[in-house]
Amino acid sequence: AQRVTQPEKLLSVFKGAPVELKCNYSYSGSPELFWYVQYSRQRLQLLLRHISRESIKGFTADLNKGETSFHLKKPFAQEEDSAMYYCALSPLSGSARQLTFGSGTQLTVLP
Amino acid sequence: GAGVSQSPRYKVAKRGQDVALRCDPISGHVSLFWYQQALGQGPEFLTYFQNEAQLDKSGLPSDRFFAERPEGSVSTLKIQRTQQEDSAVYLCASSQRVSGYEQYFGPGTRLTVT
Numbered sequence: 202a203q204r205v206t207q208p209e210k211l212l213s214v215f216k217g218a219p220v221e222l223k224c225n226y227s228y229s230g231s232p233e234l235f236w237y238v239q240y241s242r243q244r245l246q247l248l249l250r251h252i253s254r255e256s257i258k259g260f261t262a263d264l265n266k267g268e269t270s271f272h273l274k275k276p277f278a279q280e281e282d283s284a285m286y287y288c289a290l291s292p293l294s295g296s297a298r299q300l301t302f303g304s305g306t307q308l309t310v311l312p
Numbered sequence: 313g314a315g316v317s318q319s320p321r322y323k324v325a326k327r328g329q330d331v332a333l334r335c336d337p338i339s340g341h342v343s344l345f346w347y348q349q350a351l352g353q354g355p356e357f358l359t360y361f362q363n364e365a366q367l368d369k370s371g372l373p374s375d376r377f378f379a380e381r382p383e384g385s386v387s388t389l390k391i392q393r394t395q396q397e398d399s400a401v402y403l404c405a406s407s408q409r410v411s412g413y414e415q416y417f418g419p420g421t422r423l424t425v426t
Contacts, residue, residue: 205354244315245355245403245417287354291413298413299345299368302354 203228205288207303214278215311222273222306224262224288232290234264234271235300239285248273248286258282278310314338316406316418324424325394333389333421337406344387345415346379347403355403361387362410394425 204227214220226232236248249257251264251271262273271288287305291298317336325331337344342363347355348371357371363384372379376395381387391398401422405415 207354210352244419247414289354299357299360299371300347300355300415301357304352304354 203232203290203301205290205301205303207286207288207306209306210304211307211309213309213311216280217277220275220278220282220308220310222286222288222308224271224273224303226269226271226288226290228269228290231293233293233298234262235289235291236260236262236271236273237287237289237302239287241284245287278308280310280312283308283310316404316416318402318404318418318421320421321419322422322424324426327394327396327425329394330390330392331394331423333391333402333423335387335389335404335406335418337385337387337404338408338416339385341406341408341416342384342410343407343415344381345405345407346387346389347405348373349401349403349420351400358389358402391423394423396425399423399425 206225234251237245238248239245260275262271264271285305285307288303289300291300319334344361346358348358349355359379360368361381364381376392378390401420403420404418407415
């Protein structure tokens with residue numbers, strides 16, 4: 202069965218400090234990995250996906266197949282990064298690519 | 313353009329009542345997903361439509377849950393004889409891809425069963 206684990210429910214860092222949100226997964230096959238973000242009173246939105254290998258709002262995430270991890274990192278956190286972050290996976294191909302989400306990490310960036 | 317919309321945004325139901333939750337996807341999006349998000353948890357998949365065809369309903373927790381998308385656009389998630397454990401946020405997502413890749417989420421409907 203596929204599973205996404207985010208071990209930290211809450212994470213607080215000071216502005217300007219590095220931040221890392223952890224995500225581990227289990228999946229038989231090759232999944233696609235995503236990070237979704239939900240800012241206060243806003244809807245869930247895609248932050249980045251591993252296939253794109255892009256940096257969005259200074260965030261990056263590297264897929265480590267050996268450790269089955271997809272941790273989200275940012276070298277210098279900003280107060281506007283405070284939000285709920287969800288790691289998710291979907292099949293890499295197929296007719297129905299529903300998402301499997303972790304339970305989320307609430308990030309608070311302190312001034 | 314307008315994003316995915318859902319109505320009502322909040323619904324309070326007495327245990328045993330039936331409820332209907334509506335999702336208006338982005339115009340032209342062929343794929344539509346429903347997710348259930350319990351308090352403190354991530355969203356969990358319920359069901360998937362490709363146009364009007366319900367291709368996967370493996371996530372529906374019981375036969376009290378029923379979803380339809382008769383004209384391949386608006387979708388309704390119906391819950392019969394609501395129970396307290398049905399209290400959750402119900403999220404709808406749509407995608408222009410047949411596979412459901414790149415899903416855009418609605419704001420959700422928060423259902424509280426008392």
